Each structure stands twice: as C-alpha cells, then as structure tokens.
Amino acid sequence: MSFTFSVGAEHTMARSGVFDLPHCPLRTPVFMPVATQGAMKGVTSAQLEELDCEIILGNTYHLGLKPGEETLRAVGGVHELQSWKRNILTDSGGFQMVSLLKLATITEEGVVFQSTHGGGDLLLKPEDSIRIQNAIGGDIMMQLDDVVHVLTTGPRVEEAMYRSIRWLDRCLKANQRPKEQCIFGIIQGALDPKLRDICLAEMIARDCKGYAIGGLSGGEAKDDFWKIVALCAKTLPKNKPRYCMGVGYPVDIVVCIALGVDMFDCVYACRTARFGSALTSVGKLQLSKRNFANDSGALDPDCSCPTCKQFTRAYLHVVATKETIGATLLSVHNIAYLLNLTRKCRKAIEENRFPEMVQNFMLSYHPDKKYPQWVEDALATVNITLIK
Ligand SMILES: [Zn+2]
Known part of the structure; x- marks a missing residue:
C-alpha cells in the first residue's frame, strides 16, 4: 500500500x-x-x-x-x-501569504492574492x-x-x-x-x-x-x-x-x-550558488574571491558530483556570478552536497555511528571547536556531545 x-x-x-x-x-x-x-x-x-x-x-x-x-x-x-x-x-x-503579504488578504474562506502575472485578483481557498x-x-x-x-x-x-x-x-x-x-x-x-x-x-x-x-x-x-x-x-x-x-x-x-x-x-542551495558560493565539506567557499584564481584543486575533494569531477576551483572562479554556467555548475554541486549530507546521516544512523558522524561534521564546520550554543544545547537533548 x-x-x-x-x-x-x-x-x-x-x-x-x-x-x-x-x-x-x-x-x-x-x-x-x-x-x-x-x-x-x-x-x-x-x-x-x-x-x-x-x-x-x-x-x-x-x-x-x-x-x-x-x-x-x-x-x-x-x-x-x-x-x-x-x-x-x-x-x-500559502507561503506566498508571508512572502507577498502586501498582496494578500486572509479570510475564513481563503486567501485573496493580487496576481503577479497580470490580471485580476485570485482567491485561493x-x-x-x-x-x-x-x-x-x-x-x-x-x-x-x-x-x-x-x-x-x-x-x-x-x-x-x-x-x-x-x-x-x-x-x-x-x-x-x-x-x-x-x-x-x-x-x-x-x-x-x-x-x-x-x-x-x-x-x-x-x-x-x-x-x-x-x-x-x-x-x-x-x-x-x-x-x-x-x-x-x-x-x-x-x-x-x-x-x-x-x-x-x-x-x-x-x-x-x-x-x-x-x-x-x-531554495538556499541554488540561491547561494547564483551568488558564487559553494557548500563544501570544509565549509562555505566564495568562489569569486581572488584566492581561488590559481587553485587547480577540485571544488570539494569529498564530492563526486559532475561539477567536482570535471572542473577546478580556478575555472569556477572565472565563471562564478558572471556566467549562467557558473550558477548551473555551483547549483548542481550545492544540491549534490545537501543530498549527500542527508544520505551520510542516513547511512550513519543505519550503521549505528550517528553521534560520531555529527561530531565530525560539526568539527569540520567549526574547526576552532567554538560551536554555537544552540547547537550544543539541542544535541545534548539527544545525548550527542561535541568534541572539545
Ligand atoms: Zn560536487
């Protein structure tokens, strides 16, 4: 069923x-x-x-x-x-109620929108x-x-x-x-x-x-x-x-x-890609920065998506924020990164090593071990303590 x-x-x-x-x-x-x-x-x-x-x-x-x-x-x-x-x-x-609130009125019957594509009002019941x-x-x-x-x-x-x-x-x-x-x-x-x-x-x-x-x-x-x-x-x-x-x-x-x-x-993965940012295993990288101009390394050494397999950081530096292909390549990678992240969590849960995976992940995002307090507090409620 x-x-x-x-x-x-x-x-x-x-x-x-x-x-x-x-x-x-x-x-x-x-x-x-x-x-x-x-x-x-x-x-x-x-x-x-x-x-x-x-x-x-x-x-x-x-x-x-x-x-x-x-x-x-x-x-x-x-x-x-x-x-x-x-x-x-x-x-x-319904999300448009919040994002387009000036254009929406809410009644028990439903939501009245002003069409952004032209034409009259649209009642969404x-x-x-x-x-x-x-x-x-x-x-x-x-x-x-x-x-x-x-x-x-x-x-x-x-x-x-x-x-x-x-x-x-x-x-x-x-x-x-x-x-x-x-x-x-x-x-x-x-x-x-x-x-x-x-x-x-x-x-x-x-x-x-x-x-x-x-x-x-x-x-x-x-x-x-x-x-x-x-x-x-x-x-x-x-x-x-x-x-x-x-x-x-x-x-x-x-x-x-x-x-x-x-x-x-x-929408964050694609939006941030259009601004030239890549989510990676070593944190967020801003590819338009000059320090990537001569970097012949892979975008994310831990990723095997088509972007990481084919292009260097130096190439992505050239196209990021400037060319359509830059947004596409970084979007593909950022989506792959988040898909892989949830898959890694799944695998770790199945292999009974989820706490270790979370510890290593948080350490890779905060190598100085200065974790946000809310992260520590939230994880403590499910018996996960971060590496100090
Ligand atoms: Zn990738």
Missing part, C-alpha cells in the same frame, strides 16, 4: 526510513531541491536524476498561474511537463489549493494553512492555528485523488508551545500521511527554533514522516535530523 512510512534504524530521535510513494520509494532523511516554476533554476531534470535525487518540490502558486490548471490537466501533470519520473511534493501556495495540486499531480500535497510570521504574538497566532486545523479538514475532503496523492498537515502555533501542542493533538487525530513543522525559519532565534522542532518531533507519531519546512543550512539540517526530522527543503 502506498504512503506507508517504515522506520529502519534509530538513534535516540534520529531515524532512517522509507516512505512508500507512487513514483519511487523515498529514502529518508532527505533533502528536497525546489523547482519553483516547473524547472529548477539552471538545473535540468536529467541532472537531478544523475544526482539520484528522489523527490523535488514544486510551487503551486506559480504553477497554478503559469502554465495553469488547464494546461497541467491537458499534459497530464507536472511530471510529464518537466519530464521528471520520480516524486514531487507541491506546496499549498483550501479547496482551490488542492484542486490545483491535483492538477499538478505531485505525490505529496501540502494543506493550505493560515501562515503568520513566526515572531507574531497575541490572538492572531491562535486564530491562524485554529484556522489551519479547519482548513486541513477542508483540504482532506477536497482531495480527488487520494490513491495517487496524499496530504501533509502543517503544525502551526508560532513560538507558543501550548498552541503547538493543541495543533499537534488536533492534526494527529486527522491521521494525515505525514506532517510538516510549519512557520519556522522566519528570523526567530535559533534557541526558539530548535525547541519548537524538538517539541513537534517528539509528539508526532513515529510511523509518519516529519518535514521541517524551509530548513536548508547544513548545520540546521544535521541538528534537525538528530531531533527526529526526516524531510527538508530550501
């Missing part, structure tokens, strides 16, 4: 798992690259398949406007459109979000939720949390293809543990196929961030995948895996 999640090995809260999805089994923990408008910026489906990427993320708001539902239905969904044979997760369009996501055809759909900025306080947070529960019910009811496409509930409640607990209890009772921890990565203190992640991961059912939305910094990913999160997405 599809949409079952089986946990393999575990270390305290961290686990390796397999999520049975229609297009291929999804091995977790996993990083999911973002393909905003049916295409990864500068990276093709073939290149992603070469990296053995098992799932990508599509953006419902953009796909719903262009190419639009009618075209998506006519061509048989976004898998066909972008020639991608593996899994796709689509967001609800929970039912609309699912109808568009059904047309897109992603294996995992996200419920439409009422998003408030993470630092919001007062009655608005509570209102948005309860509304998100009501909208989850409307989304579940609206799904026309429950055998091919499942829906994840999104836990809301900003930084208030009591509201998070209420949301968790209500949404777990709905028995979704998976759950996302929403509303974080919006500029909150790291100390607040990890505590909410830990609280949610601890309460969510063990036999369902847990997805932390918008988390993409390597250190954050490793901490969240230790706390029990299975899935991640972020």
Whole structure:
C-alpha cells in the first residue's frame, strides 16, 4: 500500500526510513531541491536524476498561474511537463501569504492574492489549493494553512492555528485523488508551545500521511527554533514522516535530523550558488574571491558530483556570478552536497555511528571547536556531545 512510512534504524530521535510513494520509494532523511516554476533554476531534470535525487518540490502558486490548471490537466501533470519520473511534493501556495503579504488578504474562506502575472485578483481557498495540486499531480500535497510570521504574538497566532486545523479538514475532503496523492498537515502555533501542542493533538487525530513543522525559519532565534522542532518531533507519531519546512543550512539540517526530522527543503542551495558560493565539506567557499584564481584543486575533494569531477576551483572562479554556467555548475554541486549530507546521516544512523558522524561534521564546520550554543544545547537533548 502506498504512503506507508517504515522506520529502519534509530538513534535516540534520529531515524532512517522509507516512505512508500507512487513514483519511487523515498529514502529518508532527505533533502528536497525546489523547482519553483516547473524547472529548477539552471538545473535540468536529467541532472537531478544523475544526482539520484528522489523527490523535488514544486510551487503551486506559480504553477497554478503559469502554465495553469488547464494546461497541467491537458499534459497530464507536472511530471510529464518537466519530464521528471520520480516524486514531487507541491506546496499549498500559502507561503506566498508571508512572502507577498502586501498582496494578500486572509479570510475564513481563503486567501485573496493580487496576481503577479497580470490580471485580476485570485482567491485561493483550501479547496482551490488542492484542486490545483491535483492538477499538478505531485505525490505529496501540502494543506493550505493560515501562515503568520513566526515572531507574531497575541490572538492572531491562535486564530491562524485554529484556522489551519479547519482548513486541513477542508483540504482532506477536497482531495480527488487520494490513491495517487496524499496530504501533509502543517503544525502551526508560532513560538507558543501550548498552541503547538493543541495543533499537534488536533492534526494527529486527522491521521494525515505525514506532517510538516510549519512557520519556522522566519528570523526567530535559533534557541526558539530548535525547541519548537524538538517539541513537534517528539509528539508526532513515529510511523509518519516529519518535514521541517524551509530548513536548508547544513548545520540546521544535521541538528534537525538528530531531533527526529526526516524531510527538508530550501531554495538556499541554488540561491547561494547564483551568488558564487559553494557548500563544501570544509565549509562555505566564495568562489569569486581572488584566492581561488590559481587553485587547480577540485571544488570539494569529498564530492563526486559532475561539477567536482570535471572542473577546478580556478575555472569556477572565472565563471562564478558572471556566467549562467557558473550558477548551473555551483547549483548542481550545492544540491549534490545537501543530498549527500542527508544520505551520510542516513547511512550513519543505519550503521549505528550517528553521534560520531555529527561530531565530525560539526568539527569540520567549526574547526576552532567554538560551536554555537544552540547547537550544543539541542544535541545534548539527544545525548550527542561535541568534541572539545
Ligand atoms: Zn560536487
């Protein structure tokens, strides 16, 4: 049966798992690259398949406007459109409430957007979000939720949390293809543990196929961030995948895996590549800097992606931030880096050496052993002590 999640090995809260999805089994923990408008910026489906990427993320708001539902239905969904044979997760369009807040009004009925592609207003109801996501055809759909900025306080947070529960019910009811496409509930409640607990209890009772921890990565203190992640991961059912939305910094990913999160997405890997930065096993490198001009070494000696196999740091220095190929080559590497990082965690969990892997990883990012306090505090709760 599809949409079952089986946990393999575990270390305290961290686990390796397999999520049975229609297009291929999804091995977790996993990083999911973002393909905003049916295409990864500068990276093709073939290149992603070469990296053995098992799932990508599509953006419902953009796909719903262009190419639009009618075209998506006519061509048989976004898998066909972008020639991608593996899994796709689509967001609800709700994230635009935060990022385009000036253009959005929120009512019980739904969200009113002003189209950025011209034309009039667009009302996005929970039912609309699912109808568009059904047309897109992603294996995992996200419920439409009422998003408030993470630092919001007062009655608005509570209102948005309860509304998100009501909208989850409307989304579940609206799904026309429950055998091919499942829906994840999104836990809301900003930084208030009591509201998070209420949301968790209500949404777990709905028995979704998976759950996302929403509303974080919006500029909150790291100390607040990890505590909410830990609280949610601890309460969510063990036999369902847990997805932390918008988390993409390597250190954050490793901490969240230790706390029990299975899935991640972020535009950071590609965005930072366009600015000439590479994520590597020795930290972040700014390739446009002059000290790479005569460096004939591989970009990341620990990486075997097509970029690292073929090009030197000296060549990447020439094209980084200047040429389209520079963004493509660095995007391919950065995606490969995050895919490999989550794979390394998976392997370490399975081989019963996850704490050592985390210790070595943190040491490579902080060779002076001056670890951020929040990292030490978070890892201490799952019995991982860093090397001093
Ligand atoms: Zn590489």
